Amino acid sequence: MRTMKTYKTLLATLALSAGLVLNAQTNEMVIQAKKPGAEIQPTMYGLFFEDINYAADGGLYAELVKNRSFEFPQNLMGWNTFGNVTLRNDGPFKRNPHYVRLSDAGHAHKRTGIENEGFFGIGVKKGEEYRFSVWARLPQEGKNSKIRVELVKPNNNGERHAFAMQEITIDSKEWHKYQVTLKAGKTEAKAILRIFLASQATVDLEHVSLFPADTWKGRENGFRKDLAQALADIHPGVFRFPGGCIVEGTDLDSRYNWKNTVGEVENRPLNENRWHYTFPHRFYPDYYQSYGLGFYEFFLLSEDIGAEPLPVLSCGLACQFQNNDVSAHVPVSELSGYIQDALDLIEFANGDVASTWGKLRADMGHPAPFNLKFIAIGNEQWGTEYPEHLEPFVKAIRKAYPMVKIIGSSGPNSEGEQFNYLWPEMKRLKVDLVDEHFYRPESWFLSQGARYDNYDRKGPKVFAGEYACHGVGKKWNHFHAALLEAAFMTGMERNADVVQMATYAPLFAHVEGWQWRPDMIWFDNLNSVRTTSYYVQQLYGQNKGSNVLPLTMNKIPVSGAEGQNGLFASAVWEKEDNTYIVKVVNASDKVQSVSLKFEGLKKQDFLTKGTCVKLRSLDLNKDNTYIVKVVNTSDKVQSVSLKFEGLKKQDFLTKGTCVKLRSLDLNKDNTIKQPSTIIPKESSVVIEGNVLNAEVEAYTFVVYRLKK
Known part of the structure; x- marks a missing residue:
């Protein structure tokens, strides 16, 4: 008996929208299994982080104390004081000089202290430990002094406000870091951190901090665990940071300066976050960057x-x-400092430990280089001033670091005068990739399935650096918008020889502190929720493949064009584990019958039974699998036929499983209170003769996994 060659399971993902009337026509899609084309870059699907919507302080960055170094322009913003408290500015950290002095209240029954409100409150969970730290000293020689640290909930009916408490003895006239662990006695989303002076001797306090002990990877200056895990679960290939508009700044003084963000955390200066005032209708005066x-x-x-x-x-x-005035910008003749910042950053990431910035990286705990391969200069700039400013950066980086790829920008729009001007300029400057941004309505996403089909194959590659479907009259997360994003992404994938990076935006939003929506992940002080846009990104990120495969219907790419019944599709091959991945989107208002025909497979190969991978699974099985993704964004049920040709004679497909992600309401999405409104549902499927025929209900995203 001949040994059968193993092929990977079939994973078919179908997202289908509304309607109950079946369409008898079968849409046969032919996948050329023996003709792997353009290589799909490992960076194809990734993440973009910007500190908007309290994404950093109050979000991913796990610090629970707001204005911990008393450096906000209103120095005590976020703090309440009581008793004898004074603010001083000759502290131990040069770039964060402010601190508070706590002195005796003058009477045995009076109290001195401070309390911090956190970011929309301080969220803690019962039984969890929280690491409190503070830099402190005795300004007057002599006796030791004590402070009492509490987690409190004032508006409760219990005998005590405090549900966690520790005392710290301050025993030196020199500045030292003191640390204790608080164990929460209850779960509370809006606790307050309260610090009492617990003896008569005066104490000085600086850099008051509270972190969960259980951060991502257990790091002391670490990340909120659930939010960081959500990023890892995407399996991203690229991570763009720190923005976005904050890179530019409302003015140059408020731009994001990377050199201020490294070194000891206590001495990193505060920066104004432009998003606290950019939208007066969503105004947050306490939004800064620590x-x-x-x-x-x-x-x-x-x-x-x-x-x-x-x-x-x-x-x-x-x-x-x-800024409309040229005086707001740095003249080209004065860019040397900015260019040096870029060169120094590459040295910080990649330099030897003997170099100035490589040594700092090593001193911070990472002697090995980070192997930086990409750098972007500028965000959403336009006009003649942008290429004029970009050109000296390109020349300097090419000379010093020729292997680092440079990313330029096509401006803030997806088409139009500035877009048409900047693309030729980026070609002239020979940047490696051009960053395109598009926050567009449903009609745009439906019309752009062939956007990249006719792009210049010899010019710079495309980085779709910021995009999201913004529904007309419903600019918030909802299922239909996510389906149209999935449809658009088939066109990016089909043109992977042109598009080499893509990142949805924005990434995070606090439910009480957002300035922009929709967003991929929402959170409050205790919980987080992954939207359907997140699950779309995750499905692509976990199933990007290694090479594009030709996929056509009537010998034409499937891009939602006229006569294609609202269908979008792409196909890829994963050479590492011999996997075929097909993604199909039905954006029409009718059910569509779909047949997926694989040509070029060996006659002796057949698909048999298999397993299912849920959209939120952390692990994809590593066996031989065919992966097919079909998304129907229409409002009608669709009949689907999956036909596999070219398998070996002795190999057969038999049974498998199906997971559906379905919503009867296109305007719904998962929320903090109802995080499982739209979740995958699993069932079994049967396949005969290497053909899977199926009907997919309206508003449904289906994953099939079949094994020979």
Whole structure:
């Protein structure tokens, strides 16, 4: 008996929208299994982080104390004081000089202390441990002093406010870091951190901090675990940071300066976050950047989640949406400092430990290089001033680091005058990739299935750096928008020889502190929820394949064109584990019958039974699998036929399993209170003669996995 060659399971993902009337026509899609085409870059699907919507402080960065170093312009914002408290500015950290002095209240029954409100409260969970730390000293020689640290909930009916408490003895006139662990006696989303002076001797307090003990990877200056895990579960290939518009700044003084974000965390200076005032109708006057989450932490996170780091630096142009006068920007003749910042960043990431910035990286705990391969200069810049500013960066980086790829920008729009001007300029400057942004309505996403089919194959590659479907009259997360994003992504994937990176935006949003929506992941102080847009990104990220395969219907690429019944599709091959992956989207208002025909497979190969991978699974089985993704964004049920040709005669497909992600309401999505509104449902399927015929209900995303 001949040994059968193993093929991987079939994973078919179908997202289908509304309607109850069946369409008798079968849409036969032919996949050329023996003709692997363009290589799909490992960076194809990734993540973009910007500190908007309290994504950093109050979000991914796990610090629970707001304004911990008393450096906000209103120095005690976020704090309440009582008793004898004074603010001073000759502290131990040069770039964060402010601290508070706690002195005796003058009477045995009076109290001195401070309390912090956190970010929309301080969220703690019962039984969990929290690491409190503070830099402190005795300003007057002599006696020791004590402080009492409490987690409290004032508006409760219990005998005591405090549900966690520890005392710390301050025993030196020199500044030292003191630390204790608080164990929460209850779960509370809006606790307060309260610190009493617990003896008569005066104490000085600086850099008051509270972290969960259980951070991502257990790091002391670490990340909130559930949010970081959500990023890792995407399996991203690239991680773009720190923005976005914050790279530019409302003015150059408020731009994101990477050099201020490295070194000891206590001495990283505060920066104004432009998103606290950009939208007056969503105004947050206490939104600043502590820089506790800085470039070193971004590089570590990239390494942790297996993504290539992609830092974005200022090109010397302040935000052009907010500045019409040329005086707001750095003249080209004065860009040397900004260019040196870019060169120094590459040295920080990749340099030998004997180099200035490589040594700092090593001193921070990472002597091995981060192997930075990409750098972006500028964000959403436009006009003649952008290529004029970009050109000297390109020349300097090419000369010093010729192996580092440079990313330029096509401006803030997906088409139009500035887009048409900047693309030729990026070609002239010979950047490696061009960053395109599109926050567009449903009609745009439905019309762009063939966007990249006719792009110049010899010019710079495309980085779809920021995109999301913004529903007309419903600019928030909902299932239909996610389905249209999935449809658009088939066109990016089909043109993987042109599109080499893609990142949805924005990434995070606090439910009480957002400025922009929709967003991929929402959270409050205790919980987080992954939206359907997240699951779309995860499905692509976990099933990107290694090479594009030709997929046609009537010998034409399936891009939602006229006569294609609202269908979008792409196919790839994963050479590492011999996997075929097909993604199909039905954006029409009718049910569609779909037949997937694989040509070029060997006659002796057949598919048999298999297993199912849920959209939120952390592990994809590593056996031989065919992976097919079909998304129907229409409003009608669709009949589906999956036909596999070219398998060996002795190999057969038999049974498998199916997982459906379905919503009867296109406007719904998962929420903090109802995180499982739209979740996968599993069932079994049967296949005969290497053909799977199926009908997929409206508003459904299906995953089939079949094994020979």
